[in-house]
Every structure is written in C-alpha cells, then in structure tokens.
Amino acid sequence: MLTLTVAHRRELKAQAHALNPVVMIGKIGLSSNVIEELDRGLSSHELIKIKVQIEDRIVRNALFEEICQQLDAAPVQHIGKIFIIYRPKPEETENKSAHMLPRKKREAFRSKRSFQN
Template identity: 60%
Template sequence: MLKLNTSQRRSLLARAHHINPVVIIGKEGLSIGVINELDRGLSSHELIKIKVLSGDRKARASLLEEICQRLNAFPINHIGKILIIYRPEADAKEETTESTHRGITRK
C-alpha cells in the first residue's frame, strides 16, 4: 500500500470536512454488503466518510485498518465515530482490470 505524506493527508482531510458519511456501520460490523457499499463509494468519490456506531475506540481503529486492507484504501483520519478513507481512482481501475483478467467481474 502506498504511503501518503503529511501535506497530502492534510489536503484530503480538508476536502473531507464538508462530506457527509456515505455508510453507517452498525453493531453487526462489516458484512459483505457493507464492504460492497464502501467499494462503490470509493469508486465514485475516492474520498469518503464512514460513521461507526460502536462505542469502543480500539474496535473502531481495528475496523478502519481492516476496511483499508480489504479495499486497498488509505486511512486519512479517525475522529470519534467518524472514519475517513481514500482510494485513488487509478487504484480502483487497476483492481477492476485485474479482476476482469482473472475472470471475475465486479458488480
């Protein structure tokens, strides 16, 4: 996974300030549907906010890490119950191309 420098992260954080959460993760946690919705959000917008209803900070931090690993995204910020993640559009296109070459189609 590519690393973002401080100025890139700060710029993305400023862009995310006015964005509303795209997905709300409830007590059920990550499901296939939630992952698919996050993937669609990242494909459409590159930068998204996620609201997590869990009260445990450590659980939210591990959830952020898992989401980023599964979706090849970058964690931008974690403030309270809001997570901000970023995936450049080029990464999404490469992932789709690789999946298509393996005979897997993304919906």
C-alpha cells in the same frame, strides 16, 4: 494499504470536512454488503466519510485498519466514530502522465496604449 504524505493527507482532511457520511456501519460490524458499498463509494468519489455505531474504541481502531486493508485504501483520519478513507481512481493514475504535458505560454498582456501606436 496505501500511504500518503503529510501534505496530501492534510489536503484530503480539508476536502473531507464538508462531506457527509456515505456509509454507516451498525453495531453488528462489517459485512460483505458493507464492504461492497464502501468499494462503490470509493470508486465513484475517491474520498469518503464513514460513520460507525460501535462504542468500543479498540474495536473501532481494528475496524478502521481492516477496512483500509480490504479495500486497498489509505487511512486519512479517524476521529471518534468517523472514519475518512481515500483511494485514487485507477483510470486517473494512468491518465495523469498524459495530463502532465507542458502548457503553452500565455501571450503577454497588451495595454490599451500599445494598440494606439
């Protein structure tokens, strides 16, 4: 299971606020099809919202932890019957080092007067 910093978790919560639930888990609970759908959602979106129809709070907490462990995802937020989980895309973590090259400095802004002289 991944761990997140407090600042990163806060950013993810803000991003997830506008999301709609991707997967709804019924009263039966977790099945292999649900896990596969969650995996597909995480691989395409990284950050997903899940709605659960189970009434028992203790069972929901255990389900949230089990989902995160099986999918190797980070738990972001659990409010009532809504779970938010995050798993970064593997190709982005490899390419991140290539994108971290230093940028070229921008040229200074020239005013209209500088062209007249």
